[in-house]
Amino acid sequence: MVIRIIKKIYLWLTLLFLYAPIIVLIVFSFNDSKSRGRWSGFTLKWYVELFKDSNVLKALYYTIGIAILSAIISTIIGTIAAIGIHGINGIGKKVILNLNYLPVLNPDIVTAVSLMTLFKFIGIEFGFVTMLLSHITFCIPYVILSILPKLKQMNKHLAEAAMDLGATPMYALRKVVIPEIMPGIFTGALIAFTLSIDDFVISFFNKGAGVTNLSIEIYSMARRGINPVINALTTIMFLVLLLMLLYINRKQEKSIKKRGGVI
Amino acid sequence: MKLKVLSYPYVVWIAVFIVVPLALVLLYSFTDGDLEDLNFTISNFRKFLDSKYLNVLWISVKLALESTVLTLILGYPVALIIAKEKPSKRNTMIFLFVMPMWMNFLLRTYAWLTLLGKNGVINFIIEFLGFKPLDLLYNDGAVLLGMIYNFLPFMVLPIYSVLVKIDNSLIESAEDLGANKFQIFTRIILPLSIPGIITGITMVFMPAVSTFVISRLLGGGQYMLIGNLIEQQFLWVGDWHFGSAISIIMMVFILITMAITSKFDTQKEGSGGLW
Numbered sequence: 001m002v003i004r005i006i007k008k009i010y011l012w013l014t015l016l017f018l019y020a021p022i023i024v025l026i027v028f029s030f031n032d033s034k035s036r037g038r039w040s041g042f043t044l045k046w047y048v049e050l051f052k053d054s055n056v057l058k059a060l061y062y063t064i065g066i067a068i069l070s071a072i073i074s075t076i077i078g079t080i081a082a083i084g085i086h087g088i089n090g091i092g093k094k095v096i097l098n099l100n101y102l103p104v105l106n107p108d109i110v111t112a113v114s115l116m117t118l119f120k121f122i123g124i125e126f127g128f129v130t131m132l133l134s135h136i137t138f139c140i141p142y143v144i145l146s147i148l149p150k151l152k153q154m155n156k157h158l159a160e161a162a163m164d165l166g167a168t169p170m171y172a173l174r175k176v177v178i179p180e181i182m183p184g185i186f187t188g189a190l191i192a193f194t195l196s197i198d199d200f201v202i203s204f205f206n207k208g209a210g211v212t213n214l215s216i217e218i219y220s221m222a223r224r225g226i227n228p229v230i231n232a233l234t235t236i237m238f239l240v241l242l243l244m245l246l247y248i249n250r251k252q253e254k255s256i257k258k259r260g261g262v263i
Numbered sequence: 264m265k266l267k268v269l270s271y272p273y274v275v276w277i278a279v280f281i282v283v284p285l286a287l288v289l290l291y292s293f294t295d296g297d298l299e300d301l302n303f304t305i306s307n308f309r310k311f312l313d314s315k316y317l318n319v320l321w322i323s324v325k326l327a328l329e330s331t332v333l334t335l336i337l338g339y340p341v342a343l344i345i346a347k348e349k350p351s352k353r354n355t356m357i358f359l360f361v362m363p364m365w366m367n368f369l370l371r372t373y374a375w376l377t378l379l380g381k382n383g384v385i386n387f388i389i390e391f392l393g394f395k396p397l398d399l400l401y402n403d404g405a406v407l408l409g410m411i412y413n414f415l416p417f418m419v420l421p422i423y424s425v426l427v428k429i430d431n432s433l434i435e436s437a438e439d440l441g442a443n444k445f446q447i448f449t450r451i452i453l454p455l456s457i458p459g460i461i462t463g464i465t466m467v468f469m470p471a472v473s474t475f476v477i478s479r480l481l482g483g484g485q486y487m488l489i490g491n492l493i494e495q496q497f498l499w500v501g502d503w504h505f506g507s508a509i510s511i512i513m514m515v516f517i518l519i520t521m522a523i524t525s526k527f528d529t530q531k532e533g534s535g536g537l538w
Contacts, residue, residue, distance in 0.1 A: 084270025
């Protein structure tokens with residue numbers, strides 16, 4: 001009994017540790033004064049200021065734009081590549097898979113500086129294009145890694161059967177293979193999107209004049225000291241995230257119930 | 264069907280955006296001078312042997328190891344407690360643990376600035392209780408705290424996912440054979456969870472040793488970890504050759520760590536038994 005209570009307390013203390021900073025930020029986003037420790041009345045002025053801040057809005061626009069573009073492009077390249085890699089055997093496959101793993105295993109900062117060196121070497125001007133290219137590069141491996149298991153699970157005679165029945169290879173790919181691996185493609189796209197939206201290190205090294213994202217904006221604001229506008233931003237992002245996760249969770253629960261409680 | 268062909272565009276992509284960039288970093292690390300006039304040299308690596316830089320490496324590795332050990336000590340019980348819960352409750356608990364991880368990583372680190380600062384919440388409480396305010400920010404402790412805070416879920420999740428899969432009948436049969444709770448933990452649960460621990464260790468150690476954000480925000484402008492050193496060389500000093508050399512040194516360090524941990528893992532699996 002005592003042990004049970006200790007376990008409970010331990011768990012809740014860890015959760016408190018994880019949530020306390022976020023809760024404090026949310027509370028202080030409604031604080032009238034700029035000071036961090038003292039409460040001096042309720043206000044919404046930081047929210048007004050957030051939406052007046054052209055830097056933040058521009059960064060938001062770039063963050064979402066790059067996330068959508070890199071998710072779409074890396075999913076397309078990744079899907080095609082995964083199907084191709086699945087068709088290779090032997091040493092070639094091993095080499096490609098290991099190279100594909102490099103951006104996953106390498107620390108972000110190494111991927112970031114290596115891409116920065118490349119862009120400098122080729123002579124592309126740093127900006128939207130370099131940021132997008134670097135995002136696509138670190139997203140593709142995750143897309144491939146989420147599609148390959150689905151390809152392995154697929155009955156390999158399915159495509160052959162389709163072609164025996166008169167389908168052209170392209171038609172079989174479109175109508176048989178792609179629908180079979182759709183869950184993997186979807187997971188890959190989702191991972192790519194979240195990785196891109198959350199990225200800081202790789203964007204920070206490959207950004208250009210006037211092109212930033214939300215993480216870079218937060219970093220430069222935080223370096224200058226405390227800025228209550230960030231608190232307002234945190235609150236909004238937390239709410240959006242909470243609603244999104246609750247929605248996904250409920251949808252999953254429903255689909256589990258539909259299948260009779262089997263996960 | 265020649266599906267192979269479909270992989271060729273990506274092979275080109277790999278060559279251009281993965282292999283060539285890393286090769287360039289390697290080339291830069293062993294050369295100096297302008298692009299048109301590169302000279303082979305090992306002076307970039309020799310420069311790193313200065314006690315100033317070796318000290319930075321030492322502090323980075325030390326902090327990364329400390330945060331790895333501490334997240335393991337803090338996280339293992341959490342994973343164990345959650346894994347023993349009923350399935351419905353388990354999912355909610357894991358959801359609660361994963362949720363902060365979805366928040367922007369910089370916002371989470373920034374949050375500690377508000378808590379630990381001179382006029383921050385914690386000092387306010389301390390002053391309210393009648394004590395002198397403490398210098399909580401801009402020191403080793405703050406950076407370590409930031410690392411533990413950011414990487415704790417990376418330790419909990421892999422261990423948890425291994426622990427839930429442990430066959431309950433193993434534990435029951437151990438109980439039937441007279442093992443006490445401590446023996447069950449040391450002889451069954453702990454050995455079976457080693458793959459999870461190893462994944463957790465690599466998932467915490469790697470970002471911890473290469474971070475430059477946590478150290479910059481919570482350690483202050485002068486605080487130097489190896490990540491900050493790379494950032495400084497590439498973005499502020501402009502000595503890409505030295506920056507590349509440091510990147511290579513960091514990569515080698517991480518490769519060694521991974522080799523050691525994975526070896527530990529296969530030994531356990533290879534021996535076939537539990538110990």
